[in-house]
Amino acid sequence: MINDLKKLYDDWNRKNIILKDFNEFIEIQTPFVDMHNDFIHLYFSKTNEKYIISEDGHTLSELSMLGIDVTNTKKRKDYFYKKLRIFGVIVDENTKELYVSFDNLSDYPQKQHNLIQCIIHISDMLITSRNNVISIFTEEVKNFFDESDIIYTPDLGFNGKSGNQQNFDFVIPHRKDTKEKIINAVNAPSSQNYQNTLFPFVDIKDLRTDSEFFVLANDNKEPISNTFNKSLNNYGVKVLPWSNKEKIINTLKVI
Numbered sequence: 001m002i003n004d005l006k007k008l009y010d011d012w013n014r015k016n017i018i019l020k021d022f023n024e025f026i027e028i029q030t031p032f033v034d035m036h037n038d039f040i041h042l043y044f045s046k047t048n049e050k051y052i053i054s055e056d057g058h059t060l061s062e063l064s065m066l067g068i069d070v071t072n073t074k075k076r077k078d079y080f081y082k083k084l085r086i087f088g089v090i091v092d093e094n095t096k097e098l099y100v101s102f103d104n105l106s107d108y109p110q111k112q113h114n115l116i117q118c119i120i121h122i123s124d125m126l127i128t129s130r131n132n133v134i135s136i137f138t139e140e141v142k143n144f145f146d147e148s149d150i151i152y153t154p155d156l157g158f159n160g161k162s163g164n165q166q167n168f169d170f171v172i173p174h175r176k177d178t179k180e181k182i183i184n185a186v187n188a189p190s191s192q193n194y195q196n197t198l199f200p201f202v203d204i205k206d207l208r209t210d211s212e213f214f215v216l217a218n219d220n221k222e223p224i225s226n227t228f229n230k231s232l233n234n235y236g237v238k239v240l241p242w243s244n245k246e247k248i249i250n251t252l253k254v255i
Contacts, residue, residue: 035123037192054099087118113164160203180211189217191227213237
C-alpha cells in the first residue's frame with residue numbers, strides 16, 4: 001500500500017507541473033497552492049549567462065493587498081529575511097519580486113523547490129489576529145515549546161529522495177527510548193493545502209526510518225479539514241491540533 005501511495009503521489013506531481021514557452025521566458029505552473037489556494041506560478045528565464053526563476057512579485061503584492069507589510073515591524077522583517085536566507089531566495093527591493101538565480105542548469109530542480117518552499121512559508125506563517133496585529137505561527141509554536149520545556153532544534157534541512165533539501169520548522173532529537181521527531185507548523189490545514197504540507201515528508205520518509213513525523217495544525221480560526229488530516233495520516237504523518245496543547249505536550253515532550 002505504501003509503495004502504491006508513493007507512486008500515485010509522484011505521478012500526480014509530474015502531471016500537475018505545466019510548462020509554457022513564451023520565447024523570452026517559460027511559465028511554470030506548479031501543483032502547490034498559494035494563500036488563496038491558487039496554483040503557484042513561476043517564471044524561468046536566462047539573462048547575462050545566469051538562470052533566474054521568479055514569482056514576478058505576486059507573493060508580496062498579495063500580502064500587501066491584505067494589508068500585510070512584511071517589513072514594517074522588526075519581528076516581521078526578521079522573520080521574512082530569515083526565510084529568504086534559509087531558502088537562498090533574493091528579494092528585489094524595488095519590484096518586491098522574489099527570485100533565485102544560478103549558473104548551472106542542473107541546479108534548476110533544487111532552486112525551484114527552494115523558491116516554492118519560501119513562498120509557502122512566507123504566505124502561510126503570517127496570520128492576522130482578531131485585533132489585526134500580524135503574528136507568526138512558528139513563533140507562537142517556538143514560544144510554547146520554550147514555556148513547556150520541549151527541547152528542539154529549529155529550521156533543519158534534510159536531503160530527500162528527489163535530491164532536493166527539505167526544510168522543517170522543528171526537530172526534536174532522539175533519546176535513548178524515543179525516536180527523532182520532525183515537525184512542521186501549518187497555519188492553514190485546508191483540503192487544498194495538504195499537497196504543500198505532505199511533499200517534504202514523503203520525500204525524506206524512506207531516508208529517515210528512525211524518525212516520527214508531525215504537523216502542528218492551526219485550528220484556532222478554522223477546523224482541520226478531513227482531507228488534510230486523512231491525507232497526512234495515510235503517509236504516516238500525525239496531525240496535532242494546535243488547540244489541544246495537552247496532547248502536544250504528551251506527544252512531543254521527552255521526559
